[in-house]
Amino acid sequence: MDHHAYRPEVFLKLNREHWAIENKLHYVRDVTMGEDACRVRSGAAPQVLAAIRNSAIALARRDGWKNVAAALRHYAIKTAEALKIIGIIEN
Numbered sequence: 001m002d003h004h005a006y007r008p009e010v011f012l013k014l015n016r017e018h019w020a021i022e023n024k025l026h027y028v029r030d031v032t033m034g035e036d037a038c039r040v041r042s043g044a045a046p047q048v049l050a051a052i053r054n055s056a057i058a059l060a061r062r063d064g065w066k067n068v069a070a071a072l073r074h075y076a077i078k079t080a081e082a083l084k085i086i087g088i089i090e091n
Contacts, residue, residue: 029053032069059085 029035033053040046060071063085075082083089 025054025057028057028068032072033057 029050033056035050035053038046038049040049056072057068060068060075063071065071065074075085080089
């Protein structure tokens with residue numbers, strides 16, 4: 001379909017949906033987890049760290065957390081609960 005077939009409101013909606021995804025994941029990785037400040041730059045390490053960050057975010061959200069920063073603080077104190085959600089300790 002030609003881009004002229006869409007009304008401006010449709011483009012605005014698509015743009016907002018794109019940035020909602022950007023804000024939901026990348027903002028959390030950049031700001032909450034300090035990804036941009038990470039000085040690891042060589043080899044496979046940056047990809048591995050990104051995968052770990054994504055996994056931590058996904059696990060926190062799967063466990064019902066809306067605020068990932070609060071989840072990280074919670075699990076930093078209650079490490080046994082953190083181990084339970086990744087399956088290392090039985091419930």
